Amino acid sequence: MGYGYSWGDGRDRAAGVQSARGTLRLWRCVREPGEPQAVDRLEHKDGFYTASADTLPGPAGRTTLGFAREDAVIVGIRYSDLFVPSWSCALVTAALPVAIVVLNVRRRRRERFRALGLCPACRYDLRATPDRCPECGWTNPAAGDATAG
Numbered sequence: 142m143g144y145g146y147s148w149g150d151g152r153d154r155a156a157g158v159q160s161a162r163g164t165l166r167l168w169r170c171v172r173e174p175g176e177p178q179a180v181d182r183l184e185h186k187d188g189f190y191t192a193s194a195d196t197l198p199g200p201a202g203r204t205t206l207g208f209a210r211e212d213a214v215i216v217g218i219r220y221s222d223l224f225v226p227s228w229s230c231a232l233v234t235a236a237l238p239v240a241i242v243v244l245n246v247r248r249r250r251r252e253r254f255r256a257l258g259l260c261p262a263c264r265y266d267l268r269a270t271p272d273r274c275p276e277c278g279w280t281n282p283a284a285g286d287a288t289a290g
Contacts, residue, residue, distance in 0.1 A: 146189050164200075164207065165230060167223040173214065200224045 143162070149155025156169040200209035200222075207226030212219070254261060258268045265276035273280050 144189070144191055148188075160227070163227045165225045165227060167225065168221065170218050170220045173217045173219055 143159055145157055145159035147155060147157030153172045154169065157167075159166040159168070201211060204224065207224070207229070209222075209224040211222040211224075214220070251261060254264060258266065258271070260267050260274040260277060260279050262279045263274065263277040265274050267274060267281075271281060
């Protein structure tokens with residue numbers, strides 16, 4: 142089963158999104174300039190629809206990792222199709238949550254090391270020398286400049 146959504150003005154342009162067989166199809170069609178209004182291929186209903194997955198078109202030409210683009214002019218109407226595999230949509234939408242988790246894990250580790258009195262750069266025990274790490278030379282900006290005055 143395939144699903145889709147389409148919209149347009151009913152005369153000069155229409156666009157839509159379809160999903161079937163693990164592929165997302167973004168399409169649009171625009172009446173060529175000077176084409177008579179008698180061409181009625183752009184008449185459609187706005188909104189959601191369902192269709193058999195076999196009736197929804199797939200990329201006719203060569204694809205690269207499932208991505209494809211097709212352009213055609215048929216009876217005075219320019220058609221543009223962009224095919225995007227579903228896995229790429231999942232990958233893109235998963236990037237932000239993964240980044241948030243990674244940043245939170247790093248922040249928690251820094252807080253835990255700071256609470257234990259360890260150097261944030263090399264994890265050396267700073268309980269004896271909280272101003273400066275004798276192992277890597279890291280200086281604690283919160284401790285102030287020990288050489289001044």
